[in-house]
Amino acid sequence: MKASRSPAAVRHAFENASLRIPIADIMPLRQLTPAILKSVKYAQIAASIAEIGIIEPPVVVRDKSDPDRFHLLDGHIRIDVLAKRGDIEVVCLVAMEDEAFTYNKRVSRIAIIQEHKMILMAIEKGVPEERLARALNVNIASIRHKKSLLEGICPEAADLLKDKHVPINTISELKKLKSVRQIEAVQLMIAMNKYTISYARSLVAATPDSQLVRGKKGMKGLSAHQIELMENESASLDREFKTIEQDYGTDHLELVLATGYVARLLGSARIVRHLAQHHPDIFSEFQKIVELQKAA
Structure with missing residues (x-):
């Protein structure tokens, strides 16, 4: 009986345990610029560390010539804040290899609705609004604004936007x-990949009064005729979008089948010779279709 092959061992990205390391033994890969030191991000991280400590450990890698010294891969601001506070040591994750990239570039930034839910969870667990404000380095009004972010937003629209980076003023619009109409507007934003406040205002301006929460709207600089034109154009765009959305699935399936058939045709040497000799233009187009399919 043939022995079954054992699965390949999974290679670890980090050492098995975090390590408490003297800050003096951690060598940064870059220096923080004056602009970073004065940035909102730096102030927020400093406030968070002062209020609740380090949440995400810095990431280091051992020096190849001296394993007791470390190169800092991720966490330059955190280490700088700790050093200026007078901290001597910090708990770090130790990477097995220096992959020569900034870890933060691979991190998906938190969306505004996810932040809203985190704030609600913290408040439900008894964290005072004042402490949250200090930890995030914002005023308490901002915390209260984010706390009530989804009041007036229907659940379907909120669900569509849950992982989108939407400005808070766009939510207000x-x-x-x-x-x-909220759902229609959000679908248009997603289709256009555009979530700006100006685009949201244009959608509101193009909305008939009957679909507004407070009825008739007034738009500075626009006459009633111009607003009516915008409403008609918006309604036409909505109809075109829904028609395209309905036809997309069928069109995509037909395209996949057609490109697959062309690829099979070009898999035959006899057909390729015939097309090359008698229909070179068609043969050239078929080759482009197959190349596009491979690249997709």
Whole structure:
């Protein structure tokens, strides 16, 4: 009986345990610029560390010639803040290899709705609003604004936006719309990949009064005729979008089948010779289709 092959061992990215390391033994890969030191991000991290300590450990890698010294891969601001506070040591994750990239570039930044949910969870667990404000280095009004972020937003629209990076003022504009129109507006934003406050305002301006929460709107610099034109254009765009959305699945399936058939045709040497000799233009186009399929 043939022995079964053992699965390949999974290679660890980090050492098995975190390590408490003297800050003096950690060598930064870059220096923080004056602009970074004065940035909002630096102030927020400093405030968070002062209030609740280090949440995400810095990432280091051992020096190849001296294993007791370390190169800092990720966490330059955190280490700088700790050093200026007078801390001597910090708990770090020790990477097995220096992959020569900044870890933060591989991290998906938290979306505004996810931040809202985290704030609600913290408050439900008894964390005072004042402490949250200090930890995030924002004023308490900002915490309260984010706490009530989804008041007036229908659940379907909120779900569509849950992982999108949407400005908080865009959410405020969407609150002017009734639920059905909110969903339509969010779908248009996603289709256009555009979540700016100006785009949200244009969608509100192009919305009929009957779909607004507070009825008739007034737009500075626009006449009633111009607003009516925007509403008609928006309605036309909505209809075109829904038509395209309905046809997309069928069109995509037909395209996949067609490109697959062309690829099989070009897999035959006899057909390739015939096309090359008698229909070179068609043969050239078929080759482009197959190349595009391979690149996809």
